[in-house]
Amino acid sequence: MRILTYIFSFFLLIIVAGAIYATYLFTLADDKGYTFKEYKPPLTTQIFDINGKLIANIFEQHRFYANYNEFPPRLIEALIAIEDTSFFEHNGVNIDAIFRAVIKIIKSGGKTMEGASTLTQQFIKNTELTPEKTLERKIREALLAYKMETFLSKEEILERYLNFIFFGHGYYGIKTAAQGYFHKNLNELTLKEIAMLVGMPKAPSSYDPTKHLDLSVSRANNVIQRLYSLGWISKNEYDEALNEIPTIYDDTLTQNMAPYVVDEVIKQLSPNFKDLKTGGYKITLNIDLDVQEMARKALQFGYDEIVKRDKDANLSTLNGAIVVVNHQSGGVLALVGGVDYEKSNYNRATQSTRQPGSSFKPFIYQVAINLGYSPMSEVADISRIFEGGAGNNEDWKPKNYGGNFEGIITLKQALTASRNLATINLALDIGIDVIYSKLLQMGFKDIHPDLSLVLGSFGISPLEFSKFYTMFGNNGVIKEPQIIREIADKEGKILLEFPSKEYRVSEEGQSFLVLDMMRNVVEHGTGRNARVNDIEIAGKTGTTNKSVDAWFCGITPEIEALIWFGNDNNKPMKSTEGGARTAAPVFREFLTQYLEKFPDTTRKFNIPSDVRKGLYKGKSEYYTPKSPLPRMNAKFNESEILF
Missing domain, CATH: 1.10.3810.10 (Biosynthetic peptidoglycan transglycosylase-like)
Incomplete structure (x- = not known):
């Protein structure tokens, strides 16, 4: 029996050796390129905020x-x-x-x-x-x-x-x-x-x-x-x-703290980084996760308030967005594209183009100021009828909110109270062709040279709109908002940086005059619900026809925040909703949180050297050499010139 076992083992070894040798020869002839020198397994790319906190893993x-x-x-x-x-x-x-x-x-x-x-x-x-x-x-x-x-x-x-x-x-x-x-x-x-x-x-x-x-x-x-x-x-x-029984963590793999931001980052980088999810990159953003969370909570606050006021609100379509930008650097500090990402990953901050309504008016007034108008220049707040202006041979009869007229008022008063008719009459005085040309020079796209333009009757995303608002906080210079700061390889070597592009559209003093008018909007006008103690705020509300869109665009000396609410299907919200009631309180909610986190933030706007002060009808008002106060009823005190 033992002999049979030895014989069996011997033949077994011969069989195995023969098989190994045959396979060895086959392998030498056809090794399919097994060099083993290259080993590049897919690696996770990580996205970090401006402070080095992990935002997400993508892989x-x-x-x-x-x-x-x-x-x-x-x-x-x-x-x-x-x-x-x-x-x-x-x-x-x-x-x-x-x-x-x-x-x-x-x-x-x-x-x-x-x-x-x-x-x-x-x-x-x-x-x-x-x-x-x-x-x-x-x-x-x-x-x-x-x-x-x-x-x-x-x-x-x-x-x-x-x-x-x-x-x-x-x-x-x-x-x-x-x-x-x-x-x-x-x-x-x-x-x-x-x-x-x-x-x-x-x-x-x-x-x-x-x-x-x-x-x-x-x-x-x-x-x-x-x-x-x-x-x-x-x-x-x-x-x-x-x-020992170790502590075990059951984390999500992505650990995605800002999904709307991450989606936008992937969208922006994928065309140039085909291996974005396998290359092990380290991506640093301008996003601040603390500010991102403040913005998310503020947006949720605004949404909840709408629902409280309107029990019939369609929760499947009602939504909002908020963008926060450092207007000095162009860095996007927060971007929230919806109230609940799990319910809808559609990014309203970047993908949705909504009519800005009256929140667009500051740019019309900036054109006027750049042409030499003064905040104290007067304009007629009176009714106008434009034959055939509504299309289909129907007349266009623009109205003020509330339906009343103020008569002759200053540009500052017109913007403060968001007077539609005064703005239309100002545009007619300047010339719609001039305004259209100047707006194109500022960088606006997809706009049409008709009077409805001055009331914000075109589509724009909150992120794109935030670009133009940087001019007011940045002394007439537009800063391109940048979400991404830099991207490095797996070894930490910087591959690409994303500086904010900039271009000047207004002289410093001229831009400040509009900023000051917008400050008056918050202090005494439609933006009063955005006020926060002990900090200067400029801003503008916006409400489109039938309360389809509600905006507030707010500016502090360091940052700006643009808030939008509406229905995804463009159906009207409740008629009482609008920029003043719906969006402005969200800015106040956000800024209150922001100041608690950053108490040393700058609280007063810088006044450019070419801005001066003088008395007009008994009140102290700002002016510049290019936009002087009207001579009638004006008194100039050289001791009040601001440098």
């Missing part, structure tokens, strides 16, 4: 790469103890283990294809071969493992293995798993945490500690016992590790 496979020198020695010991004890002795293949596995395969009639894999073979199996379970594939796996070890060092193989392998819960690579499950870097892990991690690859779903903590701990204890039986840890280390 195809959630993986952070760790170099070999980041692996603690105990981690390497635990891995090879449980997976491949002779790893540092073999050449990629454990011959004894293969022989035992082949016997099992033959005895099972080819039904069993398991065992005998070294760590090198496991890596080959997962990266280079198909998952089929055949003897030929097993032999190819062994040969490729041997070949790999002629190209790579043991350390390089371990580095690739630990960065490639799946650890459950969507985590690829041990660095990702350590940060995800334990919120720790590799060098901070305890022995029990290490044991849990190295035990997971055998059955990642079963040993995921967020789902099966008992199984994960049991598997980890097997790793610890193996380490102890090999004499690689002491009795004290053994006892301490067995008794």
Whole structure:
């Protein structure tokens, strides 16, 4: 019987050797380019706010790469103890283990294809071969493992293995798993945490500690016992590790703190970075997560107030948006494209083009001031009928809110009270062709040269609109709002920076005159609901026909915030909703939070050197050499000239 066993074993070895040799020759002739030199697994790109706080992870496979020198020695010991004890002795293949596995395969009639894999073979199996379970594939796996070890060092193989392998819960690579499950870097892990991690690859779903903590701990204890039986840890280390139950975190993979922002970043970068979700980039934004949360809460506040006032509001279409910009730098500090991203990922801050209504009027007044009009220049707030102006041979009969007329009033009074008729008459005095031309020079697009333009009857997104509002807080210079600050590669090298483009559209003093008129809007006009104590605020409300859109655009010496509310289907809100009631209180809510967080923010607007003060009808008013106070009823006091 023993002789038969020897004969069987002999022939078995011949068969195996022949199969290995044949496959070896086949592999040499057709190695399919297995050079093993290039290893570029997909890596997670991370997005950070301006203060270095993580905003989100974006990826195809959630993986952070760790170099070999980041692996603690105990981690390497635990891995090879449980997976491949002779790893540092073999050449990629454990011959004894293969022989035992082949016997099992033959005895099972080819039904069993398991065992005998070294760590090198496991890596080959997962990266280079198909998952089929055949003897030929097993032999190819062994040969490729041997070949790999002629190209790579043991350390390089371990580095690739630990960065490639799946650890459950969507985590690829041990660095990702350590940060995800334990919120720790590799060098901070305890022995029990290490044991849990190295035990997971055998059955990642079963040993995921967020789902099966008992199984994960049991598997980890097997790793610890193996380490102890090999004499690689002491009795004290053994006892301490067995008794430890680590704290496990069940985080979302993306950890997306600002989904509307992240969507916009991906949209902006994808055309130039095709590997955005696999390249391991580090993207820094101008967004401040604290300000982002303030803006989100303020928008929610405004939405809730609308719902309280209107029990019949259509909650499936009612929504809003808010954009906060540092008008000095152009950095977008916050961007919220809707009240609830989970219910609707449509980004109203960037994708929705809504009519700005009266919130557009400051630009008409800026054109007038740039042409030499004064805030004290007078205009007629009287009714006008424009034959055929409404289209379809119907007359256009624009009205003021409330339907009344003020007669002859100043530009400052007209803007403060948002008088439609006075603004239309001002436009007629200037010439609609002149206004249209000047607005194009400012950078406005998709506008039409007709009188309805001066009342904001065109579409624009809140983010795009915020660009033009920077001119008022930035002394006549428009700053292009920038969400992205810079993008770096996985090594931290800056690849691209995103400075804000700028261009001047008004002289400093002329821009300040309109800013001061808008300050009066908040102090005494339609923007009173936006007032906050101890800080100067300029702004403008906007309400379109039938309360379809409600805006407030507010400016402080450092920042601006544009708020919009309306229905996604362009249906009217309740008739009592509008810029003053609906949007302005949201600015107040936001700015109150902002000042609590940033109490040292600048609270007074800078007055340009060419701005002066004089008395007009008994009141002190600003003027410039280009836009002097009307001579009648004006007195100039040189001691009040402001420098």
